[in-house]
Amino acid sequence: MTQPPSPYPRDLIGYGRTPPDPRWPNGARVAVQFVINYEEGAENNILHGDAASEAFLSDVLGAAPWPGQRHMNVESMYEYGSRAGFWRLWRMFKERKLPVTVFGVATALARHPEAVAAMREAGWEIASHGRKWIDYRNVPIEEERAHMAEAIRIHAAVTGERPLGWYTGRTSENTLRLVLEDGGFAYSSDSYADDLPYWVNGPNGPHLIIPYTLDANDMRFVNPQGFADGGQFLTYLKDALECLTAESDSAAKLMNIGLHCRIAGRPGRAAGLARFLDHIAGRDKVWVATRLDIAKHWHREHRALAAAAPTVA
Numbered sequence: 001m002t003q004p005p006s007p008y009p010r011d012l013i014g015y016g017r018t019p020p021d022p023r024w025p026n027g028a029r030v031a032v033q034f035v036i037n038y039e040e041g042a043e044n045n046i047l048h049g050d051a052a053s054e055a056f057l058s059d060v061l062g063a064a065p066w067p068g069q070r071h072m073n074v075e076s077m078y079e080y081g082s083r084a085g086f087w088r089l090w091r092m093f094k095e096r097k098l099p100v101t102v103f104g105v106a107t108a109l110a111r112h113p114e115a116v117a118a119m120r121e122a123g124w125e126i127a128s129h130g131r132k133w134i135d136y137r138n139v140p141i142e143e144e145r146a147h148m149a150e151a152i153r154i155h156a157a158v159t160g161e162r163p164l165g166w167y168t169g170r171t172s173e174n175t176l177r178l179v180l181e182d183g184g185f186a187y188s189s190d191s192y193a194d195d196l197p198y199w200v201n202g203p204n205g206p207h208l209i210i211p212y213t214l215d216a217n218d219m220r221f222v223n224p225q226g227f228a229d230g231g232q233f234l235t236y237l238k239d240a241l242e243c244l245t246a247e248s249d250s251a252a253k254l255m256n257i258g259l260h261c262r263i264a265g266r267p268g269r270a271a272g273l274a275r276f277l278d279h280i281a282g283r284d285k286v287w288v289a290t291r292l293d294i295a296k297h298w299h300r301e302h303r304a305l306a307a308a309a310p311t312v313a
Contacts, residue, residue: 011310014194022196022252023301028287029252030244031294032280034100035212036089036124037260038115039133040082042108046070048132054078057219057260077262082112085265090115092270094122096277101291103129103167103189106154116158125290127165127189128155135170145178152184165189165291167212176200180207180312187295195244195253197298199309206306208298210254210291216240217258221269230272237276245285254294 024031043054044065052065058077093100102119104126109116119126131151136144148166156162164186168175171190179188180202187197187208197210216237220226227233237257244253264273280286289297 009313011193014198015196019196019251020302020305022254022297024252024287025297026287027285029285030241031252031254031287031289032241032257033210033254033289033291033294034093034098034257035259035291036086036100036102037129037258038082038086038102038104039108039129040078040086040261041111042105042131042133043074043078044134045075048107050132050134057222057263059222081260081262081265082108082115085261085263086112086115087118088265088267088270089259089261089273090118090122092274092277093124096281098277098281098288099124099290099293101125101127101165103127103169104155104159104163105129105133106131106151106158108133109158110154113158120159125165125292126155126159126163127167127291128152128163130168133169136168136172136175137170139172141172141174141178144172144174145181148178148182152182165210165295176312177202180204186292186299189291197254197294197302199306201306201309201311206303206309208295210294210298211256213256213258216256218260218264218269218273219258221263227269230269230275232272233269234272234275234279238279241280241283241286245283 044050044052045054046068052067053069053071054074055063055065058074060074063074102124106128128151131147152162162184166179166185166188168190175190179185183204187210189210189212191209191211192214194211197208199206199208218233240255244255247253264270280288
């Protein structure tokens with residue numbers, strides 16, 4: 001039976017002490033999933049009709065929005081991501097034949113068709129990261145709904161197919177409700193709540209959430225309490241993999257890794273990432289997959305878990 005909506009609208013229990021065996025393909029102990037966020041050209045900018053410049057996730061320390069003005073230094077750092085960083089990451093993964101999921105902001109993808117063509121050439125999954133890369137906490141639900149529909153429309157036009165995965169990032173209280181309302185996604189990822197995918201139920205039936213990460217994420221190169229160099233990033237990723245691999249057979253897990261073209265695409269950071277890619281290449285019991293691969297696996301192997309999943313009102 002599906003659980004009715006709880007008076008307390010949070011799930012603090014999850015899988016508890018008995019998480020399911022994911023039954024990853026070929027007996028893998030850990031599924032490793034790389035996300036490359038493609039946001040360049042969709043960030044806050046008065047050229048895009050926004051009230052101020054972007055201040056999030058750049059190498060300008062202490063950056064603050066400039067109301068009514070362009071911040072040329074921040075703009076150029078985003079431009080590095082699309083001009084150089086993307087291609088460095090693309091070559092690294094393509095040469096190693098490792099799958100990637102792109103969280104692509106629709107208006108950013110539309111501004112760089114050559115990058116979209118390269119993603120498709122490499123066989124990468126392109127999930128949606130929204131219409132624009134903005135903070136939705138104070139955006140009215142009607143406007144957020146319209147943005148989601150427009151994101152899907154633009155995404156389909158520039159990639160050739162609608163997205164099957166969704167990640168807003170800077171969400172509102174309404175984001176998950178709107179994803180469930182749309183009903184066309186195989187999964188969404190606006191959660192950091194677990195080491196495994198999990199189900200929720202909505203108006204169109206069960207919906208899969210594949211949690212994301214902000215710790216095994218290159219954003220910590222530009223945020224406080226962050227990585228100082230590529231070696232620290234490498235150590236953190238290796239430690240996470242070792243911990244997940246060492247846990248009992250009944251607790252096989254998913255390891256998410258988040259990357260940004262303008263951050264991990266910088267040479268000193270990319271070097272540490274490259275060493276991690278080579279590290280996992282020599283490991284057995286590791287399944288490197290796209291998020292859509294993981295979603296298809298969970299839909300096939302663990303659909304029954306949805307019966308006990310909470311309902312999102």
